[in-house]
Amino acid sequence: MADEQRAEYAAALRSARVTPVVDEAHQPLALDGQEMPAPFAAHSPAAISIGSASKQFWGGLRLGWLRAPEPMMPALLQARMSLDLGAPLLEQLALVHLIENRHAVWAANRERLRRQRDVLLDALERELPNWTFHRPTGGLAVWCRLPAPRASALVADAERLGVIAAAGRVFAVEGGLEQFVRLPWTRPTDELELAVTRLAQAWAQSSAGPGSAARGNPDRLTVA
Known part of the structure; x- marks a missing residue:
C-alpha cells in the first residue's frame, strides 16, 4: 500500500x-x-x-x-x-x-534475489506458458495461477520428481486456493531452472491423471 x-x-x-x-x-x-x-x-x-x-x-x-x-x-x-x-x-x-551493517547486506541480498527472481520467472514463461502470474517487484516468492485447480496433484507429482513446492491450500485458513502454487526464488539459479523443468513435467503428469509421476529421484530441490 x-x-x-x-x-x-x-x-x-x-x-x-x-x-x-x-x-x-x-x-x-x-x-x-x-x-x-x-x-x-x-x-x-x-x-x-x-x-x-x-x-x-x-x-x-x-x-x-x-x-x-x-x-x-x-x-x-x-x-x-x-x-x-x-x-x-x-x-x-x-x-x-x-x-x-544492514544496508550493505540488504544491497547484496537484493542483487542476488533480483537475479534469481528473473531466472525463475523467465523459466516459468518458457516452460509453463499457460501459468499466469503478476511479476513481483520485491519479496521472495511468486504466486502462480494454474489453468485448472490441480495444485495438490501437481505438488504430489513434483515431490516424486524431487521438487518440494507449496500448494495454495496450505496458506488458506478456510481451504481453497487450489488453483495456485507459491514458488520462492531463494535457491541458486541452476536449481531454479531445473526445478521449473521438473514442475513442467509434473504438471503434464498431473494433468494426465493421478499417480503418474516416476518415483525415486534422489536429488531433491526445495522451492517451497
Whole structure:
C-alpha cells in the first residue's frame, strides 16, 4: 500500500480500536529500486510490527523482532519469557552485527534475489506458458495461477520428481486456493531452472491423471 492508503487504513483501525500487527519482514527487499513507503507505525503509533532475520539477511538465522509501543513491552516480554528461555546468544550477536551493517547486506541480498527472481520467472514463461502470474517487484516468492485447480496433484507429482513446492491450500485458513502454487526464488539459479523443468513435467503428469509421476529421484530441490 502507498503511504496515502496506509494512513487511511490506520485511521479506520484507530476508529475501530484495533491494534494492528503488521508483518514487515520484506520491507527492505524492494528488488526494482522503487522507494518503499514508511513503516506502518509511522501512521499508527499503536501498531506492532514484525521483522525477521531469516527474510532480510539469511534463511538459516531463525531470529525475529517486534517493534511495539513502550507501554506494551512489559506484557510482550512476559509472554515471550513464558514460551522459552531465549534465543541462542551467538545467533543474537550475529544478528546485531548484521543489523549494524544492514544496508550493505540488504544491497547484496537484493542483487542476488533480483537475479534469481528473473531466472525463475523467465523459466516459468518458457516452460509453463499457460501459468499466469503478476511479476513481483520485491519479496521472495511468486504466486502462480494454474489453468485448472490441480495444485495438490501437481505438488504430489513434483515431490516424486524431487521438487518440494507449496500448494495454495496450505496458506488458506478456510481451504481453497487450489488453483495456485507459491514458488520462492531463494535457491541458486541452476536449481531454479531445473526445478521449473521438473514442475513442467509434473504438471503434464498431473494433468494426465493421478499417480503418474516416476518415483525415486534422489536429488531433491526445495522451492517451497
